Amino acid sequence: MLTRLIRRGSAYEVNFNRLSWSSLKNRFPMTNVPIRSLQLSSSAQMGANKAAGAAFGKRTMPKNAVVSTFINTTILILMGSVGSLLYHKYQQKQKRLAKIDRVLPVSPYFKAPLKLVMYRNTVVTEEMVLDGTAERVEAFETRPTDIFLTSFPKSGTTWLQEVVFRLCNQNQDSTEILEDRVPYLEFPYPGIKDISQREGQRLIKSHLPLHLLPKGVWDGQGKVIYIYRNPKDVAVSYFHFAQLLSYLNFQGPFSRFVQLFVKDEIPYAPYFPHVNEYIQYSRDRPEQILCISYEDMKENPEREVRKIAKFLKADATDEMIESICEKTTFDAMKVNPASNYQHWKTFGLVLPNREPFMRKGIVGDHANYFKDPFTQNEMDKFIEIGVKNTGLNFRYSISNDN
């Protein structure tokens, strides 16, 4: 209708650029038309014009005036719509801002423009709250067949993803990158919309604490496997990762990173409540939530993979379990382009001359880092308080690793 009238408008030689309220009045014999009446539909307007014409002795409205009226009306309606859209956006932003408990101080060691906030007891980027990701995660429609693979960052998530993918896919070798095979729920790629539209069984990665997972999980839908790792090795691995990622770009000594870690000022902190919540709920819901530790996986992968297979009721023979363990060793995954994140270089996600994602993959590397007494003491105090509050136990070494 609009295009038709615009086409007709040009035939009537209406100069769109010069349309204004005064020109409208000049063109339109029904002078002093109140604004409200201009919002009549075009047919109602035509009817009104005819009536006005009759009143002025069969004087009908010129066709170009009809077009002008229509265009002005359309502009008014569009402006109204844009205005209300902007107002809606503003209100939405205010609502989301109100959900932020506090904005964290910006560490000068993060050289990327990073804004971290505390949102429902968890450190996330401000963007994640303001762009609606957090809301969309909560509302994400889960299915009973979904499997969520979760962790505090740097606890062995990638390893767990590869193991579970194989268990669910007959130990199939895949050339597809991990982000596509096991999408990351709260990350922009491939995005919640893409994950929602996937058919069949979905394996979904997330670093969110249990209380921020989709509501459906809380209602008992889907299974969750959580992997945790001792906080000292997590801090070491996270330190290297924060240096590697361009959107964190941490440039500072290890001691400074540990300070941020113990002050809960890094993404997904606080560490202890993150681990504790999953472990507590796994006790209440053993059918739905399984927790395993990185150290146990390193010590005896076969035993742990079997545990996962049993939890998932996966159809896996002894032979298959053995083969999965072989194909998911650190050395095997490090050279596998489908699981070593080498492709991040192409996307500019990682900085050059940094330790790779698949770094060492061992238990106890912390001994090489916590050397100065001050940093050691800070971490020990952090662990002491965390353990006291939660009763959690961690392994800091295993006999078959170094």
Ligand code: A3P
């Ligand atoms: P390091 O930095 O200590 O080497 P996440 O996947 O949660 O980000 O965790 C990454 C850590 O797990 C890194 O630790 C990485 O090397 C290690 N990792 C990845 N795959 C592994 C595997 N197959 N076996 C042991 N460790 C692995």
